[in-house]
Amino acid sequence: MASKQITDRAVNHVWKYPDAKLISLGIGDTTEPIPHVIASSMIDYVQALSTPEGYRGYGAEQGNKELRKAIAQKFYKDTGITDTEVFVSDGAQCDISRLQLLLGSNVTTAVQDPSFPAYTDSSVIIGQAGDFDDRNQKYRNIEYMSCGPQTHFFPDLSITPRTDIIFFCSPNNPTGHAASRVQLQQLVEFAHKNGSIIVYDSAYAVYITDDSPRSIFEIPGAKEVAIEISSFSKFAGFTGVRLGWTVVPKELRLSNGFPIINDFNRIVCTCFNGASRISQAGGLASLSSDGFKAARSRIDYYMANAKILLDAFASLGLKVYGGTNAPYVWVHFPGLSSWDVFNMILEKTHIITVPGSGFGPGGEEYMRISAFGNRKTIVEATRRLESLLP
Amino acid sequence: MASKQITDRAVNHVWKYPDAKLISLGIGDTTEPIPHVIASSMIDYVQALSTPEGYRGYGAEQGNKELRKAIAQKFYKDTGITDTEVFVSDGAQCDISRLQLLLGSNVTTAVQDPSFPAYTDSSVIIGQAGDFDDRNQKYRNIEYMSCGPQTHFFPDLSITPRTDIIFFCSPNNPTGHAASRVQLQQLVEFAHKNGSIIVYDSAYAVYITDDSPRSIFEIPGAKEVAIEISSFSKFAGFTGVRLGWTVVPKELRLSNGFPIINDFNRIVCTCFNGASRISQAGGLASLSSDGFKAARSRIDYYMANAKILLDAFASLGLKVYGGTNAPYVWVHFPGLSSWDVFNMILEKTHIITVPGSGFGPGGEEYMRISAFGNRKTIVEATRRLESLLP
Numbered sequence: 197m198a199s200k201q202i203t204d205r206a207v208n209h210v211w212k213y214p215d216a217k218l219i220s221l222g223i224g225d226t227t228e229p230i231p232h233v234i235a236s237s238m239i240d241y242v243q244a245l246s247t248p249e250g251y252r253g254y255g256a257e258q259g260n261k262e263l264r265k266a267i268a269q270k271f272y273k274d275t276g277i278t279d280t281e282v283f284v285s286d287g288a289q290c291d292i293s294r295l296q297l298l299l300g301s302n303v304t305t306a307v308q309d310p311s312f313p314a315y316t317d318s319s320v321i322i323g324q325a326g327d328f329d330d331r332n333q334k335y336r337n338i339e340y341m342s343c344g345p346q347t348h349f350f351p352d353l354s355i356t357p358r359t360d361i362i363f364f365c366s367p368n369n370p371t372g373h374a375a376s377r378v379q380l381q382q383l384v385e386f387a388h389k390n391g392s393i394i395v396y397d398s399a400y401a402v403y404i405t406d407d408s409p410r411s412i413f414e415i416p417g418a419k420e421v422a423i424e425i426s427s428f429s430k431f432a433g434f435t436g437v438r439l440g441w442t443v444v445p446k447e448l449r450l451s452n453g454f455p456i457i458n459d460f461n462r463i464v465c466t467c468f469n470g471a472s473r474i475s476q477a478g479g480l481a482s483l484s485s486d487g488f489k490a491a492r493s494r495i496d497y498y499m500a501n502a503k504i505l506l507d508a509f510a511s512l513g514l515k516v517y518g519g520t521n522a523p524y525v526w527v528h529f530p531g532l533s534s535w536d537v538f539n540m541i542l543e544k545t546h547i548i549t550v551p552g553s554g555f556g557p558g559g560e561e562y563m564r565i566s567a568f569g570n571r572k573t574i575v576e577a578t579r580r581l582e583s584l585l586p
Numbered sequence: 587m588a589s590k591q592i593t594d595r596a597v598n599h600v601w602k603y604p605d606a607k608l609i610s611l612g613i614g615d616t617t618e619p620i621p622h623v624i625a626s627s628m629i630d631y632v633q634a635l636s637t638p639e640g641y642r643g644y645g646a647e648q649g650n651k652e653l654r655k656a657i658a659q660k661f662y663k664d665t666g667i668t669d670t671e672v673f674v675s676d677g678a679q680c681d682i683s684r685l686q687l688l689l690g691s692n693v694t695t696a697v698q699d700p701s702f703p704a705y706t707d708s709s710v711i712i713g714q715a716g717d718f719d720d721r722n723q724k725y726r727n728i729e730y731m732s733c734g735p736q737t738h739f740f741p742d743l744s745i746t747p748r749t750d751i752i753f754f755c756s757p758n759n760p761t762g763h764a765a766s767r768v769q770l771q772q773l774v775e776f777a778h779k780n781g782s783i784i785v786y787d788s789a790y791a792v793y794i795t796d797d798s799p800r801s802i803f804e805i806p807g808a809k810e811v812a813i814e815i816s817s818f819s820k821f822a823g824f825t826g827v828r829l830g831w832t833v834v835p836k837e838l839r840l841s842n843g844f845p846i847i848n849d850f851n852r853i854v855c856t857c858f859n860g861a862s863r864i865s866q867a868g869g870l871a872s873l874s875s876d877g878f879k880a881a882r883s884r885i886d887y888y889m890a891n892a893k894i895l896l897d898a899f900a901s902l903g904l905k906v907y908g909g910t911n912a913p914y915v916w917v918h919f920p921g922l923s924s925w926d927v928f929n930m931i932l933e934k935t936h937i938i939t940v941p942g943s944g945f946g947p948g949g950e951e952y953m954r955i956s957a958f959g960n961r962k963t964i965v966e967a968t969r970r971l972e973s974l975l976p
Binding site: 251469 | 619622625626629632635638640641642643645679682690704707712825852857859863960
């Protein structure tokens with residue numbers, strides 16, 4: 197629960213320095229307004245809901261057909277993924293838990309180390325994780341695949357044991373690394389060999405600027421071994437609007453031949469009643485030509501922030517990663533505890549960051565710096581960071 | 587999956603009678619526009635999201651504080667329930683599944699028979715239910731508490747075995763029966779005696795017209811044994827907007843003294859990222875003085891429909907239940923299979939209903955008639971129903 201600890205320390209800090217203007221480069225939360233073209237489609241939709249002609253009740257649990265089609269068309273164009281394989285959700289984190297319901301407690305699980313805590317946390321809740329081992333800061337039944345700079349932020353698959361499920365996030369939160377095509381080909385091959393299912397989180401795929409794959413389904417053979425979870429949160433500024441999706445290809449089958457899409461459909465119909473129709477109207481607008489352009493301009497804005505932050509930490513003489521394919525900069529503080537660094541940065545600059553150890557033991561010595569923020573705040577943060585110069 | 591069968595039969599029917607104007611008294615889905623005062627608050631909220639000053643990202647997983655306070659104030663005023671015990675959700679069905687995640691597979695469960703299928707369906711998914719017994723149409727590990735007219739739609743507790751969990755819906759979907767104060771006192775006492783937890787679904791509480799309790803927490807001692815799930819769906823026409831809530835009192839503890847609210851909070855924070863902020867703005871408006879009045883007028887409208895349908899079925903010489911404290915009329919067709927009655931009504935009147943057996947074996951011989959619909963359609967339906975006269 198790093199986020200709780202961070203909040204507590206921030207509160208104490210404000211108590212100690214009541215005049216300090218705290219800057220948060222902590223939580224990965226969008227800060228810039230929703231583009232007008234997207235907002236106005238939601239306004240029109242609400243307006244219609246208040247008229248006899250425009251009122252709509254329950255929608256399909258799997259989401260509005262038009263939106264499912266637009267997602268398939270926009271993000272999976274040349275992969276052969278169709279709208280019937282796209283399930284609209286109220287966000288990636290919620291769908292991770294629904295997937296865990298599908299998987300149950302009797303599966304073995306691997307996660308990247310470091311990685312977004314939701315995979316591990318939901319594994320704990322469903323009962324896959326086993327006891328927490330204080331000594332090495334790991335759950336005993338979870339396989340932590342080390343993904344540091346020494347292995348190009350990719351697991352050494354030659355020493356990775358087989359698991360039923362492999363959670364894999366690219367671009368990775370927190371390291372900001374987008375897996376290369378070759379890396380993902382190796383991952384898909386590994387899953388085929390072992391009969392594993394990859395749960396691929398592509399929530400930051402729209403931030404990729406180079407030619408790294410935007411979807412696992414760009415890799416031949418992925419449809420037989422992977423589920424992809426994604427989100428409008430960081431794409432359209434929808435963190436508070438709540439909209440995401442999951443792709444379950446019909447080719448993905450259990451060892452007895454049963455299509456997993458049927459099971460997932462059942463979970464969605466039983467445990468979920470569809471995303472808000474208003475949010476779905478906004479999502480659809482964000483995939484229109486104008487909406488997409490407007491959403492992209494926000495992404496460019498955050499990525500310009502990332503460049504500023506990357507340069508600022510690099511100019512301190514620190515080794516920096518990420519920040520070019522994701523809105524996160526991953527900064528190495530060799531030999532230091534990331535909580536000590538958190539405290540030091542907070543004390544010296546009144547800036548909130550996230551200690552890398554909150555993402556797994558492999559994050560120790562690192563800090564995650566979020567590029568979400570208003571430009572003025574980001575620039576002010578870099579000014580303050582200069583005080584860290586030795 | 588009665589709903590799938592109903593859809594299939596409706597499609598076949600339209601195929602057979604292409605000119606028939608189908609009327610649905612089937613699915614319990616609101617049909618009347620969202621009141622302007624509620625819609626405009628959502629419009630204002632979306633508008634603000636498109637401005638730098640009004641933009642908001644992630645909200646609290648447990649919901650907006652103001653909304654939690656308004657729910658506590660409006661629905662739990664004299665019960666001592668406070669805002670910190672109210673968790674805002676994206677709907678009752680979703681929270682039922684999150685509760686099942688909390689409960690896990692190793693609990694024993696009882697449901698009313700008949701009852702809303704989500705309790706049983708989610709028990710099956712989490713692994714509590716055991717095999718389905720075709721002979722008596724029951725899951726072997728679920729206790730079906732018979733709730734027919736002979737026991738005033740309440741279980742005979744003297745013959746009900748102890749279970750860990752008791753799902754209880756009042757006003758009941760499908761029977762429309764609102765449990766009386768005395769009945770609920772007995773239920774709470776039964777739960778105390780057995781160390782059971784009542785999961786109380788009050789999604790239709792706003793439809794109660796007599797002095798039946800609107801909340802389980804009106805019953806002394808309920809806070810030690812009950813969780814309440816509720817919804818804005820049928821109150822504010824939010825079936826497509828998605829908003830509900832769950833109350834977990836801090837007095838509710840596991841046998842080891844651990845407060846269940848802490849566990850539920852953890853589930854909400856891990857498996858859910860909060861309801862859409864736009865829906866929450868609408869929910870808050872629906873609890874304002876004007877919003878509540880406007881929402882109530884819709885409820886009165888549906889209840890006037892219910893009266894018309896109740897009278898129509900009664901005038902056919904049939905025994906009718908419900909329809910005065912809930913938007914459902916529960917009609918008895920003694921000796922007949924409810925699927926046969928479904929087919930007969932569809933064939934003779936082009937009206938879709940729901941066979942009672944879809945709500946459990948105790949629903950056999952009954953039909954659920956939904957009062958959601960436009961008045962003109964309801965009146966037309968009653969006209970057609972006259973053709974059922976012998």
